[in-house]
Amino acid sequence: MSQPDSSSLLLDAGHVTIRFGGLTAVSDFNLTITPHELVGLIGPNGAGKTTIFNMLTGVYKPTEGTIRVAGVDTKDFKPYQITALGVARTFQNIRLFKDLTVLENVKIGGHIHYAYSPTAAVLHTTSFREAEEAADVEARELLKIFNLENRAGYYAKNLPYGDQRRLEIARALSAKPKLLLLDEPAAGLNTGETIQLMDKIHEIRDRFGLAILLIEHNMELVMGICERIFVVSYGKTIAHGTPQQIQDDPVVIEAYLGEPATVER
């Protein structure tokens, strides 16, 4: 694979390190993503995958290193500003707005595109009407993609687990991201649902022209859809390559299964 020049990179994380007190959670992590790519991030539990997501989305500030989104250094950016740059995410332990309806959840996802002043909201100006109509149309469209259109009026907390997972993706897509970060989208789904999800991820990637970075423990899903895979263990990148390369990498096998036993004589 030839390395593309930096200007076309959607995401460019270089030498990213974060320490919590004496603990180095992630050290010298490097990641580049070009538009329309499907990249997987895998590793054993506690390897620092979600910490990497949190740094990419501005929840944590890296101790060292730089993260560029579409060429912009996000050092002093707050999470909502990074979202505005075109990065949206889902959460490992579903963080929906539980007491709001499915439709409201998706509309909040599109907040940056449909925000207007409180004055416009109170006076019901033309800009308010146009924005609300557009938000409604787009939100319902997204719900349709995820087969949730009949549940628009439900409270998010009352959806079955699988629907909640899909609603979270719909909500993230509502922000019209260029890069979508999915944190264990298949966690808790059964095999059938996981296969559906794989198709869905492909579909939304093509439909919206996104790049997707996903964390996943389900190897079937990761190997099945990702074009490139990063493997982290104890905060370090231990391997990087195509699914086939990763599967055959002895270092990866070791990280997952442990060292082969040697018999001492």
Next chain:
Amino acid sequence: MRRSSLLKSWWVRDLLGLLIGIGVLLGLSWVLQRVPIVGIAYYFRIVILIGINIILAVSLNIINGHAGQFSMGHAGFMAIGAYGSAYLTFFFFGPYVDKFPEGTQRFVLQNVLFLLALILGGLMAAVAGYLVGLPSLRLRGDYLAIVTLGFGEIIRVILLNVEKLGAARGLSGVPPWGNFFWVFLFAWITILVSMRLVNSSVGRAFLAVREDEIAAEAMGVDTTRYKVRAFVIGSFFAGVAGGLFGHYMSYLNPAMFQFVKSFEVIAMVVLGGLGSISGSVVAAIILTFLPEGLRGVKGWLNTSADPRMVLYSIMLIVLMLTRPQGLLGRKELWEVLARRKDTVQKDARDEEEGKMDRGSGPSIDA
């Protein structure tokens, strides 16, 4: 579109609504002041206090109920609005109006200046809301509650020491310009603003902040900005309520704005159901009327001690025990009523809700 182009224009319809509202209120206040019943003035007074409390409860509901920021400083914002507007009318507008002879000109001038004083008082409170909001909104939950409580007390203690505003003696002789019309006009505006906000991207951002700040930030909501906005809007109306209160009472005293006053408003919001606008209104009516309505109990029991505040407290406790989510929960009155009506249409949504309400639904936190 079916509607005529003139009615489609947003400002024409809003203006029309406003004019009709003003007409109805003027008619109502004209009628109410002429009801020939002995002792009606007492009930009239309760009605006006209900109106003021509606403004306070609905405005606090924006901060506590919608944006989920637990503020205990509402009495402080109210005090700023009350003293701010009273300062203007007592020292400037009142004496100016007094120069005019009794008549239409004076009447119009008085009300225009009163409106100006109310809005300026509200703006002063809004500025205070902004100043308090900005640094303290980094805090959450209990910590924010303590800071806002402290703020309210600071305002009161400052007022207690400003000689020009009467200090501990209080400020008597505030022009008695507050009346039924102005109180309910602003109650109506407060409700309207609050309802329109909550059904907009601004309101959805408030709700998102309340539900989950981290997720809200990840969805592009500038949480600090929206928290401050909720504070500014809420404290503006608290300030207006203060102005109306002062000009209705015609007397102000810092003791009126002790933290107990904040708690009274919090009780209304919580009792009505955090986040429910109509709930706040209903609770404001009940909690304003109850202490007065219970005065009769003393007569029936034929005791020398007045048990009304004890009964009031017991009723509050019983209400909160039986309905911890508040009278209306997070729903609005019409949503609750609509649900009663079409039981036929009870679909899975209701069923699921019922399940969740009993706490036996599947937990997604696991």
